[in-house]
Amino acid sequence: MLAAERLVILDRDGVINRDSEAYVKSLAEWIPYPTAIEAIARLSCAGWNVAVATNQSGIARGYYDMQALEAMHDRLRELVQKADGEIAYIAYCPHGPDDGCQCRKPEPGLLEEIRQGLSLNSLEGSWLVGDSLRDLQAAEAMRCRPVLVRTGKGRRTEQKGEGLDSAMIFDDLSSFVDWLLAQESSY
Template identity: 75%
Template sequence: MPQPSKLVILDRDGVINHDSDAYVKSLDEWIPYPTAIAAIARLSRAGWTVTVATNQSGIARDYYSESMLESMHQRLHELVHQAGGEIAHIAYCPHGPNDGCDCRKPLTGLLEQIRQALDLETLAGSWMVGDSLRDLQAGEPMGCRPVLVRTGKGRHTEAEGEGLARAMIFDDLAAFVDWLLTAEGSDED
């Protein structure tokens, strides 16, 4: 069973792959950051459990289907696996902002799904990595340690400055993973 202190929860768009104000609607538009794929694999090889929590309101808006989203996530799994790593679980919210769900970040439903999928009592002490304030806000009531990356919308979020007092800030996912693995002395590379 994974330990919450060895769990990293990632937002997807803007952290793992390029984001788009027009939504990432197809496999061709889903363009991963090569350094992010390698970083996920490094975490996995070093004994960390990696999961993803992502809002995907483009489904509710009829921009793409759940099967298209599944194709993108299958590609993500394949790339991480080819790099020698694993993603333990991907939780996504298919709802729009006004649908009244409990899973759309900054609500905690996606993280609760991850907690249940991994059979954990708590997520306290795990890391929540995102490029927007809502990502970090979702992790806060669950006891996650907040990390903002400057990729995607991260630079804009950092410039706004609100709600980031507790957050660690890194240029990208790879820089966070470099720091984390060095800090714990378990870098496998």
């Protein structure tokens, strides 16, 4: 069984790859940040489990289909594996914002799916890294430690200042991983 305190959950668009106001609709549009794949691999190599929790309402809106989403996730896994890392679990919500589902962040359903998929008793103590208030709210609902990155929508989220009281803020995923691994080595 995995330990929740050795789990980092990542939002996808805006944290791992470039986001787009027009949605990331295809493998060609899925462009990882240069340091994000390496950061995930460093976490994995240091004994951390990495999961992804991503809202993908573009499916409900008809902008792309499940095959396109799976191609993006397959590419993510492939790049991380080439860097000697591993993604333990990917959870996604295909619903639109008005569908009333329990999985679309800030609802906790995606995180609950990760908890069950990784056979954890709880997610308390795990980290959730996102670029939006929805990510931070989902983290708090499941007692994860919230982290905001300034990539994607992160700078706008930070400027609004709402819901940031308990969140740590970093420039990007790589700077968070630098900090987290440095904390470990100082023990």
